[in-house]
Amino acid sequence: MVSQLALRTVLFAFATTVLTAAAPALAEDSPENEQTRYREAHRAISRKDWVAARDLLLPLWADSPTYDVASSLALVEYQLGDYPMAARHLAFALEHVAPVEKPETVQRMRSGMLELRGRVGGLRLTANAPTAVVSLNGQVVAASLLGRELFVAPGRHTIEARAAGVAPARQVLDVMPGQTYTVELDLRPAVTPAGSAPARLAEPSALQSDRPEERAWWPVVIGGALTATGLGLAVGFGVAANDAESEWRSRQAGISPSGCLERATSLECVRLRGAIERQHSAATWANVGVGVSALSVAATAAYLLLWPSQPPRVAPALAVNAHSAELGLSGSF
Structure with missing residues (x-):
């Protein structure tokens, strides 16, 4: 196998001959802009700016795939180390070389092709x-x-x-x-199991997404039920809280001016404290009912106004004790 220096000498001598001989041929049959790009590629090759030469020759090759452009690309791609593409373009140049080309030029092209085959x-x-x-x-x-x-x-x-x-x-x-x-x-x-129909290609998902999705009404029903439940809690426990408040105020009025001590065990004092606790508890549940109703109305309204691409997912979180309550709704609407 000839050394790399020998191959480079062969290709450079061949390309120089082709460039000087083929340029006039391109100039005769090509538009002016192609002539200009070809001459610029010559100048880039002369100064060994291989990247610039390739950038000029590749668009020219796409517009005018001629043997002279192919031979120039072969030299540039060899210098850049792209041996497969160099061989491809040099093979094209040999296949489409002009009949008027000098025999020695064609022989140099064949020698270069022989050397490139040793690399690919x-x-x-x-x-x-x-x-x-x-x-x-x-x-x-x-x-x-x-x-x-x-x-x-x-x-x-x-x-x-x-x-x-x-x-x-x-x-x-x-x-x-x-x-x-x-x-x-x-x-x-393809082997198809007996009794089974050939598989059909699935429709593109984009087509499926174009069909309007039907509205699901179960979130509205749930929202209405939660609203009604919350209102029932608010009304029922609101009445109970008012009754308890009336009771402890009435009992408090009947107790002596000294009132009940914190740990007093008299029957009236015990009943007084029980009425106060019932009032606090009922008021807490009434507030829970109001919160449930408000959140349910807000979630249902948001669902109706902002129709989602997916059904809403709601996860209620409720924490209640005798003196306070916390209610939350999390999820997507």
């Missing part, structure tokens, strides 16, 4: 299903390239083929430099 591997990919989609390392291979030699870096590569109604085929290959491999992917009919 080749793949010829085919599939037995006409509609198969073949991919190389996850990238779809154009149908026009199937059966043609593809240049890849040495190493492990994954080739897959898929088609409707058949089982996919997959092959993993370790590619050696200088070798060309032919890979034939065998797609076979």
